[in-house]
Amino acid sequence: MKPVSANLLCASCREDYWTLIRQLGHVQLPALRSIMLRQAHIGPTGHTPSKGNAPMPIDTRAQDLITDSEAWLAEQAGKIRAAYAGYDWRKAWYAIISNRHTILTMSTAADDYASLQHIVRRNEQALTPEDELIIIGTCPKCDSMLTGTPDAETVTCQHCRTEWPAPAIKAARDERLWQVQITGTPSDAAKELKRYGLTVSRNLVSQWLRRGKLHATPTNTKNQYVFNLGELAALLDCHR
Known part of the structure; x- marks a missing residue:
């Protein structure tokens, strides 16, 4: 006691x-x-087509x-x-x-x-409205996606109800971002990072591309590249 x-x-x-x-x-x-x-x-409302089940x-x-x-x-x-x-x-x-x-x-x-x-x-x-939540990372216990507010100190898994320290989960998430690639424009890359609570402007992403700091692979479509989110996150961390 x-x-x-x-x-x-x-x-x-x-x-x-x-x-x-x-x-x-x-x-x-x-x-x-x-x-x-x-x-x-909470959040935006909209009509959801009925799937044949009465709402709870x-x-x-x-x-x-x-x-x-x-x-x-x-x-x-x-x-x-x-x-x-x-x-x-x-x-x-x-x-x-x-x-x-x-x-x-x-x-x-x-x-x-x-x-x-x-x-x-x-x-x-x-x-908190869903569009204000960010992806904190993945639950170490059940592998469910963890979301929370950007300044959250802890995050609770909605699946297994386990609470985790948000900084540690974010650190593990940032490591895994090196395995994530997206194809799109600098604007698309900026929007994707925002889902993880990382804010960067499309202009800055374009600037990194022009200066050779960002090693994204060009595609056959104009202004579209294959971006590595881990590299983007690392560049953003250095830029702060």
Whole structure:
């Protein structure tokens, strides 16, 4: 068992912890509940042709996130007073924000904070439009593609639910980019890199080609080349 001192939070962590608590109840849970009931949509909307199956009445992924979020709130509220553990999520949240000092100075505060960080990160990813997510890499456990926000510190696999440190996954991804080739224009190459969170302009790619820094292979089609994404990523890293 950890000593009590190991679970005390510094002033900065306490502020962040409190911000996450407010964000969970004020922003994330209402948004997730709307998505679960299909009252809201993340990202662009469009007509999807029917494939003969009736749509599910609720979004089960959002429901799973809501369940985890509500369980965390119930647990913390129950630590304030046992009777609060039976509150619905909103009343539990109100009980928590009405007892700031108690929550922030609990002997389990550090563990509770870490648990909440994980929950909020998962919720944040679910609430982020797909076109704002980047390819972080591949899950080492199940080989599923991992996506997340560009500044994510961790990433959770949506298939096996394992959480990984984003920098390590990105490093492995960048190594594998040397095995990836695309055929297209400098603009196509820039767009493909953007999917991995690497921003470069088509003009800069064209400049690298003219100066011989980029060893892309010309094709028979005007202004189209075979690009190696690993080489592009390495050049971009040197350019920064």
